[in-house]
Amino acid sequence: MNRSSLGLYLVTDSRFCAGRDLVEVVVEAVRGGVTIVQLREKEADTRRFVGLGRRMKAALAPYGVPLIINDRVDVALACGADGVHLGMSDMAVADARRLLGPDAVIGLSVESLGQLEAWKDNGDVDYFGVSPVFSTPTKTDTAPPFGLEGLRRAAAMTSRPLVAIGGINVGNAAEVVAAGADGLAVVSAVMGAENPRAAAERLKGFLK
């Protein structure tokens, strides 16, 4: 996994689109500097998820921005996505790697330093999501936040790429990067912005 491609990591959430088309919002954000997109659809049925994935993949292709699918390996395979992002209750990493092949990107969210310790040398994981760094309104079922100190300790434990997830915005992005994050995962800060392109541009400025 190219570390720089994790830089500004957009996680979609159609709840923040407020009637706007999800793909159009994402493309605007990509024009503002988003480097990778994770399509996250916890409510959509499979048919709709695959259809949306195909539209997203086609829309991102001209920008060379990879598409990652949250959890669903079948959707990733059907729409030709670049990989999946997994949590601890999603498909097991080894199963996903077997089904997706060696070239797919596989990200894994760790919710504690103990989980990172257990997974940090696993060759099937391309990057780790450190989740959540801060508490967030987007997900309510999360573990206690790492905080900046937890993120620093995570970065000290491994040289593997780390994406900071949860509550990242322009107010804390500089500190999060300084604490050792290779990527900033954003949801509401971009998806919910009136101008997603401008929001992405501002966040992009905090990256190394």
Added chain:
Amino acid sequence: MNRSSLGLYLVTDSRFCAGRDLVEVVVEAVRGGVTIVQLREKEADTRRFVGLGRRMKAALAPYGVPLIINDRVDVALACGADGVHLGMSDMAVADARRLLGPDAVIGLSVESLGQLEAWKDNGDVDYFGVSPVFSTPTKTDTAPPFGLEGLRRAAAMTSRPLVAIGGINVGNAAEVVAAGADGLAVVSAVMGAENPRAAAERLKGFLK
């Protein structure tokens, strides 16, 4: 698809297990004559669904009873199931065939004679679920029932294997078979029975 293997088609529903282990209930039903099992888990997360699929596959193997996964091609691939059963909002049949390969069993639920007409010559479908034949408490989001007359018309439209789904029990199984069903799909009539093995044995008696 071997028509006789569709004979007594058990669709799981953990809500009817009442504290009993799902796999044990299914194995009892297989001892009573169930010929094929569809694992349907609309609420479980992916990790749990795959784990349950693996346990189910291992439990069914000694009986030579195929395991079909509802909707989730990724779960089917991960647990080595024999195929998937799809509805109109699940993955598209052509996508599922591409991902699962030529040997997998793919069933498709049709909810009207018009849908059957549109799909009856599709080479990727191994059997059709005629759904629902009767109204059922198991699924509440279904189309208007085919009824026995609708099932007869469906059977007259195609020589492809048909599985009757929805409200099938010992009180109507004989008529359903007479109307042209190759398979009887049952959920509550077996999963909810105090003695799943005996319930399956009774239903089995109505098959040709």
